[in-house]
Amino acid sequence: MNTTKIAIFGVGLIGGSLALCFKDKPGIRVVGHAHRPDLMDKYISREVVDNATLSIEEAACDADFIFLCVPVGKLEEYLEKLSALPLKKGCIITDVGSTKASISEAADALKLKDVYFIGGHPMAGSERSGVEAASVLLFENAYYVLCPSSHVPDEAVGSLERLLSFTRAQIVKVEPRLHDEIVGAISHLPHVIAVALVNQVCNYNESNSLYRRLAAGGFRDITRIASSDPVIWRDILLNNNEVMLRLLRDWNLGISSFIEMLTTSNGQGIEEAFQKANAFRNELPEGRKGMIAPLFDLYLNVPDHPGIIGKIATELGADQINLSNIQIIESREDVPGVMRLSFRQEEDMERARIVLQELQYTVFM
Numbered sequence: 001m002n003t004t005k006i007a008i009f010g011v012g013l014i015g016g017s018l019a020l021c022f023k024d025k026p027g028i029r030v031v032g033h034a035h036r037p038d039l040m041d042k043y044i045s046r047e048v049v050d051n052a053t054l055s056i057e058e059a060a061c062d063a064d065f066i067f068l069c070v071p072v073g074k075l076e077e078y079l080e081k082l083s084a085l086p087l088k089k090g091c092i093i094t095d096v097g098s099t100k101a102s103i104s105e106a107a108d109a110l111k112l113k114d115v116y117f118i119g120g121h122p123m124a125g126s127e128r129s130g131v132e133a134a135s136v137l138l139f140e141n142a143y144y145v146l147c148p149s150s151h152v153p154d155e156a157v158g159s160l161e162r163l164l165s166f167t168r169a170q171i172v173k174v175e176p177r178l179h180d181e182i183v184g185a186i187s188h189l190p191h192v193i194a195v196a197l198v199n200q201v202c203n204y205n206e207s208n209s210l211y212r213r214l215a216a217g218g219f220r221d222i223t224r225i226a227s228s229d230p231v232i233w234r235d236i237l238l239n240n241n242e243v244m245l246r247l248l249r250d251w252n253l254g255i256s257s258f259i260e261m262l263t264t265s266n267g268q269g270i271e272e273a274f275q276k277a278n279a280f281r282n283e284l285p286e287g288r289k290g291m292i293a294p295l296f297d298l299y300l301n302v303p304d305h306p307g308i309i310g311k312i313a314t315e316l317g318a319d320q321i322n323l324s325n326i327q328i329i330e331s332r333e334d335v336p337g338v339m340r341l342s343f344r345q346e347e348d349m350e351r352a353r354i355v356l357q358e359l360q361y362t363v364f365m
């Protein structure tokens with residue numbers, strides 16, 4: 001059988017998750033490119049790739065597919081370096097960057113010969129980063145955007161789509177500029193809002209730490225993504241600069257309208273704003289991962305001793321239950337040891353509930 005070689009540049013959250021989807025599939029070999037030696041060792045010891053290398057040539061030459069999974073600000077540089085190499089005829093280069101217009105234009109300008117660039121963006125992710133956060137389940141049931149240029153043959157697009165079927169994501173084709181407009185509004189803007197909100201509260205907290213101690217469910221729900229990687233998000237926002245400026249001006253209008261309604265005690269206006277938001281939000285597809293994926297949380301009372309986090313994680317791991325996050329909640333000082341377990345899949349949460357109840361823990365939702 002012919003081997004399909006897949007080269008992944010940047011084996012972090014997204015690159016590592018893709019590698020895990022492809023690795024060990026019949027006839028597939030996954031090679032990870034690292035830009036630092038310590039990362040190379042990590043890729044191998046975590047068994048995310050079959051081989052790792054610091055050499056661009058070694059990773060790319062002979063590859064059938066090349067995935068660029070580096071920060072958005074580095075994509076064009078890698079694409080240019082690759083375009084100067086003697087790549088395998090028919091090789092497909094794709095990326096996973098959260099913006100699509102600039103990289104698609106850069107690829108068109110390079111006028112690649114006998115190799116094809118197809119921009120991509122899996123609409124799933126997390127506030128975590130690095131290969132440690134990679135998961136084979138990350139893309140399952142999520143949308144995966146492809147932005148093929150009109151000059152890329154259908155066979156090349158079809159071949160990338162077939163490979164991506166290992167991710168169990170659903171492919172959707174979108175024109176790059178439209179992608180950046182829409183994703184700007186539903187992903188990039190929420191990240192800016194979350195960061196601005198957390199920083200606003202952080203400033204208040206400097207004079208009174210009760211802000212942080214009382215911050216509970218609502219604050220946590222809307223601000224999870226404020227913990228996302230600063231460099232990744234610096235690059236995304238700078239790259240989608242024009243769209244972001246327009247969106248933030250519209251955001252200001254929305255906030256000004258709340259200021260106006262409060263100044264004039266316009267209760268009816270406030271109610272209508274909540275009703276409109278409620279109706280739109282209730283129409284969002286259920287159970288679809290992707291843009292700001294929900295977590296399923298379970299709470300349990302636990303004895304207050306140091307090894308408890310490891311003990312619970314081991315119990316769940318023994319039953320192959322995928323845990324996304326585990327945390328002791330400190331906000332209720334009168335009730336020691338409330339643990340929050342977060343799961344990406346509702347099914348994992350249900351299984352965990354049963355396992356923990358059988359072990360006599362008090363579990364609540």
Ligand SMILES: NC(=O)c1ccc[n+]([C@@H]2O[C@H](COP(=O)([O-])OP(=O)(O)OC[C@H]3O[C@@H](n4cnc5c(N)ncnc54)[C@H](O)[C@@H]3O)[C@@H](O)[C@H]2O)c1
Binds near residue numbers: 011015074098130229
């Ligand atoms: N985080 C998300 O939720 C998400 C979702 C979809 C797409 N993306 C996109 O995926 C890409 C990777 O993001 P991630 O979340 O996997 O980040 P990550 O930090 O987990 O991984 C980034 C990878 O790039 C490598 N890297 C960092 N700086 C580099 C440099 N200067 N030169 C070469 N390699 C470098 C890192 O070693 C790492 O392997 C970004 O383009 C991002 O926009 C992210």
Ligand SMILES: O=C(O)C(=O)C[C@]1(C(=O)O)C=C[C@@H](O)C=C1
Binds near residue numbers: 126128188292
């Ligand atoms: O769920 C998250 O934590 C994410 O930030 C994922 C998310 C998003 O939904 O905004 C972030 C960036 C992407 O490019 C795609 C998905």
